[in-house]
Structures are given as C-alpha cells and as structure tokens.
Amino acid sequence: MLAVAAATHLPPRVLPVIQAIEGGTAGMVRPDANGTADLGVMQVNTIWLPALAARARLSIAATQERLIDDPCFNIAAAGLILQRYVYETRGALLPAIGDYHSHTPPLNAAYIAKAEAAAAQLFTEK
Numbered sequence: 001m002l003a004v005a006a007a008t009h010l011p012p013r014v015l016p017v018i019q020a021i022e023g024g025t026a027g028m029v030r031p032d033a034n035g036t037a038d039l040g041v042m043q044v045n046t047i048w049l050p051a052l053a054a055r056a057r058l059s060i061a062a063t064q065e066r067l068i069d070d071p072c073f074n075i076a077a078a079g080l081i082l083q084r085y086v087y088e089t090r091g092a093l094l095p096a097i098g099d100y101h102s103h104t105p106p107l108n109a110a111y112i113a114k115a116e117a118a119a120a121q122l123f124t125e126k
Contacts (some may be wrong), residue, residue, distance in 0.1 A: 004079035010095065012121055014082065015075060018042060018100060020118040021111070026071050039067040042078035052077050 001015040022043035024030070032037040036046045044052075044067050053063040056073075066073040078100075085096035097115045098108030 001075055004076050007076075008079040008083040010079060010086070012056060013119060014093070014097065015042070015079060017115050017124060018078060018082070019075075019116045020122060021101075021114045022059065024074075026069055026074075028074065040069070040074035041071045042074050044074055044077050048077065052080070055080065063077060092096060099101065 001019075002012050003081070004010075005012045005015055019042055022038070022041075024038065024041045024043040026041055028040060031041060032038060037074055046064070049060050049063055049067075052067070053060045056063055056066075058066070063087070068074075071111075082096060082100055085099040086093060086104060089095045089099065094112050094115070095108065098112040101111035102108050
C-alpha cells in the first residue's frame with residue numbers, strides 16, 4: 001500500500017483506511033444490487049474493468065481474475081481509481097474518498113464519515 005500511495009501521490013494512510021472500510025479479502029466477490037460486483041481486497045467495482053484492463057494491457061477476463069485473486073494488483077487498481085478522483089475533485093481528498101464509494105451526495109458523505117472513523121481507529125495512539 002505504501003508503494004502504491006507513493007506512485008499515485010496519495011497520502012500513505014488513505015489506502016489502509018479504504019481497505020478497513022471495504023473489508024475485502026483476496027478471492028472475495030461481492031455482488032451489488034445494480035448488477036456490478038466488488039472484487040478483492042479493496043472491493044474494486046467491475047465498472048472499472050474496461051479502463052483497468054486497458055491500463056494493464058490485459059483482457060477484461062484476466063483483469064477481473066487479477067482483481068479478485070491478486071491483492072497487490074487490486075491495491076494498485078484502487079490507488080489509480082482514487083488518484084483519478086483526487087484529480088476530479090481538484091485535490092480535495094475527502095470528497096475523492098467518498099467518490100471511491102459513490103458520487104451520490106448522501107452515500108458519499110456517509111463513506112467520508114466511515115473513513116474518518118476508520119482513520120481514527122487505525123492511526124490514533126492509544
């Protein structure tokens with residue numbers, strides 16, 4: 001996660017926070033109500049398959065397999081997705097984190113709140 005954060009110019013604590021919220025594991029596929037699915041450790045949504053496959057120069061099937069079974073590939077994909085959202089929000093990290101889950105304002109806000117709570121739990125000295 002640190003290497004991906006450095007390569008995508010993200011704060012080093014962001015990806016662990018997202019993983020804590022998503023709760024994914026290698027091999028996990030979680031279907032969504034809208035017909036998509038969330039894959040692997042960072043629960044990368046299948047809507048990203050075409051863009052990630054093009055970036056990785058892999059077939060969509062191979063990309064999906066790697067997202068499900070390869071935690072490093074999955075984390076790298078999550079970093080690229082979050083990097084895009086940071087760009088779209090002109091550097092505003094919290095809205096970008098919310099966008100990782102949803103662009104719908106109430107869902108975005110709820111995810112931001114989860115991220116703040118997860119960060120406090122993960123990184124506050126006790």
